[in-house]
Amino acid sequence: MSSVELEPVRQSFRRFVRIDCQVVREHDFKLIGDLALDLSTKGMLVRARTRVLTGEELLVAFRPPRCNRWIDAQATVARVVHGRRPGDTGLAFGIEFHGMDRVYEELIFDRLRGMVGPDAMRPPRPLVPRSLHAA
Numbered sequence: 001m002s003s004v005e006l007e008p009v010r011q012s013f014r015r016f017v018r019i020d021c022q023v024v025r026e027h028d029f030k031l032i033g034d035l036a037l038d039l040s041t042k043g044m045l046v047r048a049r050t051r052v053l054t055g056e057e058l059l060v061a062f063r064p065p066r067c068n069r070w071i072d073a074q075a076t077v078a079r080v081v082h083g084r085r086p087g088d089t090g091l092a093f094g095i096e097f098h099g100m101d102r103v104y105e106e107l108i109f110d111r112l113r114g115m116v117g118p119d120a121m122r123p124p125r126p127l128v129p130r131s132l133h134a135a
Helices: 102-112
Strands: 015-025 031-039 043-048 057-062 071-081 092-098
Touching: 015 043, 031 057, 031 092, 043 071, 057 092, 071 102
Parallel strands: none
Antiparallel strands: 015 031, 015 057, 031 043, 043 092, 057 071, 071 092
């Protein structure tokens, strides 16, 4: 038998953006992020102004690209990017929206259509040959 490595399947598509936003912690209303780096209908990657923890509850306000309408959403920190990998833009965190109205999801989808994906903006990863035999 051979093992097959599968790429994770994304539930929504992400697009490269640079949009102003306001991300505050729900428990103390401290501003923890102010620039979205990528956006999808399910969440966004945000440049961090301070350290955050996975699982923190957030309030988010932003305008999708090419749109004057503000969207307010509740979200949770899903992951923290420490900025150590090539292509990382520094300390950032990924958030997952929850309870977002379907109308807002459709608006975000419509505004992201035709934009460049975030992987197109990253430098290519160096190719590292895999060993044929496990160590």
